[in-house]
Amino acid sequence: MIQEIAPHIYDNAFAHRRKLQPEDSVLAFTEDLKNVLVDSNGKFPEAANFSAAEQERMTYLFTIDAQAFFSLENLEQTAEEPEGLHWDPAAMFRTMRPEYLGFAGVTGMQLVRWTRNHQFCGRCGTPLVPSSIERAFCCEHCGNIVYPRICPGVIVAVVDKEKERLLLTRYAGRKGGNYALIAGFSEVGETLEETARREVMEEVGLKIRNLRYYASQPWSFSDTLLAGFYAELDGSDEIQLEREELSEGVWLSREEIPVQDTSISLTGTMIERFRNGEE
Incomplete structure (x- = not known):
């Protein structure tokens, strides 16, 4: 099954401010989540492929073994693709090799979808802010806490x-x-x-x-x-x-x-x- 990635080890422990490294993998999706950015080898790009401003907008997701995965939102999605990178259908996660990358891709996609769908508090409409202690969004106005949707x-x-x-x-x-x-x-x-x-x-x-x-x-x-x-x-x-x-x-x-x-x-x-x- 897609989550069976042994001997690789998936670690989703929360980290509020993990330091980004140039070799870290980056998951960037189109607005509809139907496409993901990959390099010429069909792998996820590294943080070094992006500008300093784009790196500032990256959010830590999880690690598999020693490989950290970050998400990048608000990437300019123009007809001209970033140099050396291109958009591939996210359906590729089902057949991606090595298999643990497919699991990383779809798991990251779930977290990105959750983030995009919870920009504002559903109780009072105030913009939500990321928690500093757990994977959640918090409303500083009414105290509402929103966790990933499962x-x-x-x-x-x-x-x-x-x-x-x-x-x-x-x-x-x-x-x-x-x-x-x-x-x-x-x-x-x-x-x-x-x-x-x-x-x-x-x-x-x-x-x-x-x-x-x-x-x-x-x-x-x-x-x-x-x-x-x-x-x-x-x-x-x-x-x-x-x-x-x-x-x-x-x-x-x-x-x-x-x-x-x-x-x-x-x-x-x-x-x-x-x-x-x-x-």
């Missing part, structure tokens, strides 16, 4: 144990997309287990039992912390598809399931475990 959600692999089949779906509006599992965000006042049961019922009209936790994954593409569960079909196997969210829902045997890429998503890993007879 949305809990679930992925559910529904297994028909009697016929040894797995329920697979495709999202609506994604032609030719890969198979997926049932997934959704938790609602207020809801446990993760309750979310799993509700999402399965809402999306495919099925009941489940014997819910078992498998693993979790930070999915920074959507500010999500995912919890993966396996569950057994309880009763009828007749799929009643929620057409607004899904275009397809099918039961497939182990032999019918295509080989999955397990390097990125929890979904792929869970499907592959079932295909290989590990579940």
